[in-house]
Amino acid sequence: MRYEKLLPHILDLAALDDAALDATALATAKLSFYDWLVVSCAGSAEPLAVIMRDFIASEAGTPTASVTGSAQKFPARAAALANGTISHALDYDDTHFAYVGHPSVAIFPAALAAAEEVGASAADVCKAFLLGAEVSCRIGMVLGRRHYDAGFHQTATAGCFGATVAAARLYQLDSAALCGALGLASTRASGLKSQFGTMGKPFNAGMAAANAIEACGLARRGFTSASDGLGGPQGFVPAHQPQHDDCEILWPQTTPTKFIFADVRHKLHACCHGTHAMIEALRMLMAKQDVTAENLLSLTIKVNPRWLKVCDIKRPRTGLEVKFSYAFLAAMVLQQIDTAATQSYDDALCDDAALAATAGKVTVIGDELISDGGVVVSADIGSGTICTDAFDLMAPLDIAVLQSRLVAKATALLGAAKAGEIWHNMAAIETISAADMARYLRS
Numbered sequence: 318m319r320y321e322k323l324l325p326h327i328l329d330l331a332a333l334d335d336a337a338l339d340a341t342a343l344a345t346a347k348l349s350f351y352d353w354l355v356v357s358c359a360g361s362a363e364p365l366a367v368i369m370r371d372f373i374a375s376e377a378g379t380p381t382a383s384v385t386g387s388a389q390k391f392p393a394r395a396a397a398l399a400n401g402t403i404s405h406a407l408d409y410d411d412t413h414f415a416y417v418g419h420p421s422v423a424i425f426p427a428a429l430a431a432a433e434e435v436g437a438s439a440a441d442v443c444k445a446f447l448l449g450a451e452v453s454c455r456i457g458m459v460l461g462r463r464h465y466d467a468g469f470h471q472t473a474t475a476g477c478f479g480a481t482v483a484a485a486r487l488y489q490l491d492s493a494a495l496c497g498a499l500g501l502a503s504t505r506a507s508g509l510k511s512q513f514g515t516m517g518k519p520f521n522a523g524m525a526a527a528n529a530i531e532a533c534g535l536a537r538r539g540f541t542s543a544s545d546g547l548g549g550p551q552g553f554v555p556a557h558q559p560q561h562d563d564c565e566i567l568w569p570q571t572t573p574t575k576f577i578f579a580d581v582r583h584k585l586h587a588c589c590h591g592t593h594a595m596i597e598a599l600r601m602l603m604a605k606q607d608v609t610a611e612n613l614l615s616l617t618i619k620v621n622p623r624w625l626k627v628c629d630i631k632r633p634r635t636g637l638e639v640k641f642s643y644a645f646l647a648a649m650v651l652q653q654i655d656t657a658a659t660q661s662y663d664d665a666l667c668d669d670a671a672l673a674a675t676a677g678k679v680t681v682i683g684d685e686l687i688s689d690g691g692v693v694v695s696a697d698i699g700s701g702t703i704c705t706d707a708f709d710l711m712a713p714l715d716i717a718v719l720q721s722r723l724v725a726k727a728t729a730l731l732g733a734a735k736a737g738e739i740w741h742n743m744a745a746i747e748t749i750s751a752a753d754m755a756r757y758l759r760s
């Protein structure tokens with residue numbers, strides 16, 4: 318598929334009717350909606366959330382869409398900007414590893430703002446999100462890891478195009494208008510990894526959502542743009558992938574109805590996603606064998622070497638650094654500290670003598686034979702007993718199990734009452750409005 322064939326493919330995908338949407342992918346999208354609402358609410362009191370609400374309140378506009386942590390409504394573009402930023406504040410949202418980005422935080426804020434503006438249903442939000450997320454995944458795969466490694470944050474770059482497709486679906490833009498909106502999005506899409514570790518990282522997600530609302534709003538009014546700003550000459554993709562002129566080099570054979578998004582992974586622990594396989598493997602080991610912090614002599618963790626540069630901080634100095642420390646996270650699991658609760662990652666962890674002693678028994682080894690999402694853990698508990706288990710984050714997780722784990726995560730973040738209330742309404746998503754779900758952001 319040459320680059321000039323990319324836009325027609327995206328337009329065909331965006332035009333799919335509801336009956337053509339993959340049932341498993343749509344069910345996963347609904348769980349992502351729940352998870353996104355939860356992490357948005359959980360981030361409502363973060364310092365950047367206060368700044369964003371103050372910033373958008375300083376501008377006038379038509380109050381149509383809800384904003385996390387505010388009782389009042391704001392213009393759709395402002396709401397998308399704020400909600401995208403706030404929902405990524407905790408970095409606790411879903412990840413798609415083939416896309417190399419976070420689908421929900423760029424797309425749901427745009428979809429929900431557009432849905433509130435036009436009076437769409439909550440189910441419409443999920444369907445629009447699914448198509449937008451699929452577009453983000455496919456464009457992200459074309460851009461590839463080279464784009465990410467060069468310094469671009471694909472949550473914001475590829476995510477901007479997905480958010481535009483989702484918003485366009487809700488605004489009911491025809492193919493020509495969507496083509497125009499994607500052209501405008503192509504000159505707006507931006508976001509750099511240099512912002513990681515600052516408020517600029519979640520701001521990237523907010524920009525993608527806001528750019529989508531802006532692009533659709535202008536295209537709806539007849540604002541013109543490049544006929545193919547995505548894959549045409551000097552369009553976004555060829556400008557960022559000048560080494561290739563053929564999508565098939567980077568993009569596996571697929572069809573509009575085979576949804577890549579279904580491989581999304583949700584964060585079930587409030588730490589670096591690269592550590593989650595280790596946490597799951599250690600939890601399984603403890604459940605199957607008599608492995609405890611008290612009887613552990615040593616623990617060996619084998620991971621793909623690329624993660625050693627990401628989450629192998631040997632002696633963390635802050636609660637944030639603990640989130641990137643295999644050793645301290647393993648010690649937390651062994652000492653029954655809840656890794657799903659954000660409040661668990663207090664700076665005091667770093668000075669906990671018992672935790673440090675357990676962490677000191679952990680050895681992390683890079684092994685090229687371990688898959689990107691895999692891990693092997695081996696515990697020596699004495700008397701010649703070595704207990705071993707493995708886990709691969711990319712292994713499919715039964716959707717019923719995922720549902721229960723996400724509800725447990727929500728309970729840890731918001732409390733049982735609010736987590737349960739939001740989930741109860743998710744079960745009735747086909748019969749309630751987007752505004753009904755958006756009110757949870759304001760409460």
